[in-house]
Amino acid sequence: PQTQYLADYKRADFTIEQVTLDFSLFDNQTIVTSKIVFKKTNNRVKNLHLTGEDLTLLSVSIDQKETSHYEVSDTGLTIKQVPNEFTLSTQVLIHPEKNTLLSGLYRSNAIFCTQCEAEGFRRITYFLDRPDVMTTYQVRIEADKTQYPVLLSNGNLVEQGDAGQNRHFAMWHDPFPKPSYLFALVAGDLACINKTTTTQSGRDVLLEIYTEKAFINQADYALGALERSLKWDEETFNLAYDLDRYMIVAISDFNAGAMENKGLNLFNAKYVLASPETATDKDFFNIENIIGHEYFHNWSGNRVTCRDWFQLSLKEGLTVFRDALFSADMTTKGYKRLEEVRTVRDHQFIEDQGPMSHPVRPSSYIEINNFYTLTVYEKGGEIIRMMYQMMGAETFKRGLALYFERHDGQAVTVEDFATAMSDASGIDLTGQFFRWYTQSGTPTVRVNSLYDAQSKTYKLTFSQHHLPTADQANQADKQDLVIPIAYRLFDEAGQSLCDERTIVLTESEKTIEFGSLSKRPVASILRNFSAPVRLHFEQSIDDLHTLVRFDDDLFVRYDALHHILKSAVSQLIGQQTTPQKTPQKTPQSIPQSTLTQLVGTYEYLLTKDNTPAIEKAELLALPSLSVFFSLLPEHPLDAVDQAVKTLSAALAQQMSEPLQARLSTPCEHEEHDLSFAAVSERSYRNACLQLLSYAGDTDSIARAKNAYDQAQGMTNRLAALEALNQTQSPEREAALSDFYQRFESDPQALDKWFAVHASADFPNTIDTVKSLATHPKFQLTNPNKVRALYGTFCMRNLAQFHHPSGQGYRLLSDLIATLDTINPSLAARMASPLTQWQRFDDARQDLMKTALTTLVNLQPISDDLYEIISKSLA
Numbered sequence: 001p002q003t004q005y006l007a008d009y010k011r012a013d014f015t016i017e018q019v020t021l022d023f024s025l026f027d028n029q030t031i032v033t034s035k036i037v038f039k040k041t042n043n044r045v046k047n048l049h050l051t052g053e054d055l056t057l058l059s060v061s062i063d064q065k066e067t068s069h070y071e072v073s074d075t076g077l078t079i080k081q082v083p084n085e086f087t088l089s090t091q092v093l094i095h096p097e098k099n100t101l102l103s104g105l106y107r108s109n110a111i112f113c114t115q116c117e118a119e120g121f122r123r124i125t126y127f128l129d130r131p132d133v134m135t136t137y138q139v140r141i142e143a144d145k146t147q148y149p150v151l152l153s154n155g156n157l158v159e160q161g162d163a164g165q166n167r168h169f170a171m172w173h174d175p176f177p178k179p180s181y182l183f184a185l186v187a188g189d190l191a192c193i194n195k196t197t198t199t200q201s202g203r204d205v206l207l208e209i210y211t212e213k214a215f216i217n218q219a220d221y222a223l224g225a226l227e228r229s230l231k232w233d234e235e236t237f238n239l240a241y242d243l244d245r246y247m248i249v250a251i252s253d254f255n256a257g258a259m260e261n262k263g264l265n266l267f268n269a270k271y272v273l274a275s276p277e278t279a280t281d282k283d284f285f286n287i288e289n290i291i292g293h294e295y296f297h298n299w300s301g302n303r304v305t306c307r308d309w310f311q312l313s314l315k316e317g318l319t320v321f322r323d324a325l326f327s328a329d330m331t332t333k334g335y336k337r338l339e340e341v342r343t344v345r346d347h348q349f350i351e352d353q354g355p356m357s358h359p360v361r362p363s364s365y366i367e368i369n370n371f372y373t374l375t376v377y378e379k380g381g382e383i384i385r386m387m388y389q390m391m392g393a394e395t396f397k398r399g400l401a402l403y404f405e406r407h408d409g410q411a412v413t414v415e416d417f418a419t420a421m422s423d424a425s426g427i428d429l430t431g432q433f434f435r436w437y438t439q440s441g442t443p444t445v446r447v448n449s450l451y452d453a454q455s456k457t458y459k460l461t462f463s464q465h466h467l468p469t470a471d472q473a474n475q476a477d478k479q480d481l482v483i484p485i486a487y488r489l490f491d492e493a494g495q496s497l498c499d500e501r502t503i504v505l506t507e508s509e510k511t512i513e514f515g516s517l518s519k520r521p522v523a524s525i526l527r528n529f530s531a532p533v534r535l536h537f538e539q540s541i542d543d544l545h546t547l548v549r550f551d552d553d554l555f556v557r558y559d560a561l562h563h564i565l566k567s568a569v570s571q572l573i574g575q576q577t578t579p580q581k582t583p584q585k586t587p588q589s590i591p592q593s594t595l596t597q598l599v600g601t602y603e604y605l606l607t608k609d610n611t612p613a614i615e616k617a618e619l620l621a622l623p624s625l626s627v628f629f630s631l632l633p634e635h636p637l638d639a640v641d642q643a644v645k646t647l648s649a650a651l652a653q654q655m656s657e658p659l660q661a662r663l664s665t666p667c668e669h670e671e672h673d674l675s676f677a678a679v680s681e682r683s684y685r686n687a688c689l690q691l692l693s694y695a696g697d698t699d700s701i702a703r704a705k706n707a708y709d710q711a712q713g714m715t716n717r718l719a720a721l722e723a724l725n726q727t728q729s730p731e732r733e734a735a736l737s738d739f740y741q742r743f744e745s746d747p748q749a750l751d752k753w754f755a756v757h758a759s760a761d762f763p764n765t766i767d768t769v770k771s772l773a774t775h776p777k778f779q780l781t782n783p784n785k786v787r788a789l790y791g792t793f794c795m796r797n798l799a800q801f802h803h804p805s806g807q808g809y810r811l812l813s814d815l816i817a818t819l820d821t822i823n824p825s826l827a828a829r830m831a832s833p834l835t836q837w838q839r840f841d842d843a844r845q846d847l848m849k850t851a852l853t854t855l856v857n858l859q860p861i862s863d864d865l866y867e868i869i870s871k872s873l874a
């Protein structure tokens with residue numbers, strides 16, 4: 001496999017003036033005829049090289065004359081001695097009906113659809129399949145009338161009609177020049193709902209959602225979310241939609257979450273279809289967020305796109321940040337921010353530590369699909385957030401406006417973005433700050449505090465530290481960054497001592513001093529997670545409790561609570577590992593004082609605190625085993641697992657009364673009510689139910705079963721099922737079989753059924769997973785099913801996946817080997833749990849590496865999988 005380097009970028013030798021595509025769709029083959037107008041950008045160039053994969057070439061002509069001056073290879077077509085300007089016509093035959101890669105043109109449940117980002121268009125026809133070659137598309141689609149009554153492509157419908165032999169055609173024209181990765185086509189028997197909305201300038205836009213007929217009654221929420229997205233982007237950034245029509249199509253078999261093709265978004269059905277019976281409030285939240293994200297790409301991605309794929313974060317980081325602002329406006333800032341914090345700290349930091357660590361703008365790759373990562377997306381979004389934090393909302397808006405004004409219609413680089421933002425703000429983002437884009441790894445910020453009672457001064461010293469990473473292995477590769485750190489001081493009763501301020505750390509160490517403090521203050525640092533760093537700040541347990549109770553920053557409260565819980569878990573592990581002559585018989589227990597203080601803080605949250613309910617729920621939710629395991633890297637998984645279980649059970653018992661009291665108050669909202677107040681109430685109550693369920697006693701089983709039986713909507717039903725899933729009880733079995741009967745024919749809801757099985761922390765779960773893999777509703781060709789069953793087991797069921805026998809690793813490597821022949825991009829993604837072997841003990845490391853070695857020796861092996869596995873063994 002070949003490595004691509006950013007440093008090798010060269011602009012294309014040809015521009016494409018326009019393209020006309022004709023698709024003749026049949027059940028057993030598709031013929032694609034293309035007419036492309038090329039013009040040399042450099043007259044010394046002789047040959048034209050086009051990319052193409054899995055295409056059968058039928059004919060080639062130049063300016064209408066058939067030619068034989070060409071060479072075909074596995075990766076492309078080279079036309080020899082071409083004129084300076086000419087029209088190339090090719091005809092190729094492709095097999096969408098056999099395409100299980102879900103890249104290029106493929107069929108999903110009898111619907112023809114496309115996925116072209118990043119390099120899927122080359123599987124449709126020979127082309128300059130690179131994002132800096134932009135052109136206008138005219139597309140004709142012809143297919144059987146009965147099977148494919150709906151024929152869609154980008155832009156405007158210009159003509160449709162009969163084509164004889166029970167066939168029909170549609171012709172689409174997209175007036176906006178676009179790169180090939182934004183091309184889309186859909187043909188199928190689809191139902192549609194629509195709505196007309198009006199832009200601020202008074203233009204009508206037709207919004208349409210298409211789905212399989214059976215599910216069209218689950219599309220209303222998505223349509224509403226789309227309308228809210230249009231409105232929000234105009235109100236917030238003054239960015240309006242630019243075509244007369246915006247279409248979204250829900251597809252069952254989809255590798256990604258969704259795709260922002262110009263005027264014709266394709267979505268994973270999971271992020272379109274939802275009803276209160278089949279989807280949770282969290283599903284609705286995700287749908288709104290992703291609909292927003294793809295819509296916002298129309299400006300940050302489509303109108304201004306990437307020069308090359310190394311610049312992927314140019315569109316993704318920016319759009320992640322834009323969708324975050326949107327979702328925060330639709331819920332609360334704190335709630336949305338915690339969701340981001342979890343993604344970055346619990347997952348992106350792990351990516352940074354592992355074999356695939358890379359900067360937000362990578363400088364090399366083998367397979368670009370492997371770089372649609374948390375680093376490019378989420379850390380990329382964090383970089384934009386830091387710009388926003390440093391320049392303020394208004395200046396940020398001006399910067400964005402300048403960027404779009406300067407680069408509309410262009411394919412640009414991350415530098416172009418940083419330059420526009422610098423020019424608008426007067427803050428230099430192109431120098432030291434720019435290292436955030438080029439340096440990999442998670443910085444550590446250490447904070448030391450010193451209070452001097454005599455002089456009544458308090459000093460905070462901040463320092464930054466950067467460790468080598470897999471891709472930048474020398475300490476010399478790591479330089480100091482620009483790190484905005486928001487902070488505030490409180491007294492020990494939680495009274496504020498100053499307003500929030502931000503220190504921008506540019507040097508390796510810096511001290512700030514506060515005067516006139518008659519007592520040692522409590523510092524609230526890295527408020528709102530103002531930079532994607534690990535914070536090392538030793539605070540006393542009392543200070544942490546003060547912050548949890550009284551700080552007005554949800555992130556700091558959440559983080560302080562995690563530190564308290566971590567310390568309790570670590571105390572428990574300390575007891576376990578105390579050397580003893582005879583094996584420990586007495587059950588471990590948390591010191592009473594620790595427990596009392598913790599329970600006091602939880603009771604405060606439940607009864608006295610007036611935080612919005614949806615945020616309270618976040619505080620009440622105990623961190624997962626995997627979070628504790630990351631917080632306590634010095635301890636083996638098994639010890640952490642044991643201690644977390646002890647802690648959870650103790651808390652559930654101690655908190656039983658106040659939690660039950662909270663749950664006994666009647667609900668104020670109907671279960672099908674999707675208003676923010678109703679969602680918040682449900683989240684809070686379910687957090688209480690979940691916490692109670694850790695007791696695992698007969699009472700909590702009965703309570704959860706009762707909640708399951710009473711449930712009308714999916715939010716409450718799934719919460720109850722997850723509570724029951726803590727115990728191997730007949731009640732759990734009964735609920736699971738009820739769930740199956742209800743949702744047998746709803747793929748999204750059924751995915752939850754697979755996932756609940758796979759997440760159960762029982763020794764026999766692995767056998768359940770194996771047997772569910774042969775269930776008639778399970779399909780390896782459907783990424784959502786693979787992720788629901790295997791993804792949940794291998795990525796979210798730490799204790800069972802990492803069973804010391806290594807059977808989990810074997811299960812996963814067998815799966816990956818099979819998947820690599822079906823869908824390499826998915827296979828490569830599924831490999832991530834194995835690539836993290838460095839985090840585990842020696843015995844597990846050996847077993848994981850054995851699994852990886854088996855995989856790296858697969859013959860054949862895809863580039864996707866090879867890159868991930870070989871890097872993790874390097």
Ligand code: B3K
Pocket residue numbers: 117118256257258259260293294297316369372
């Ligand atoms: N741009 C697409 C992701 C495409 C994934 C290709 N492997 C969705 C998004 O980020 O909006």
Ligand code: ZN
Pocket residue numbers: 293297315316319
């Ligand atoms: Zn995106």
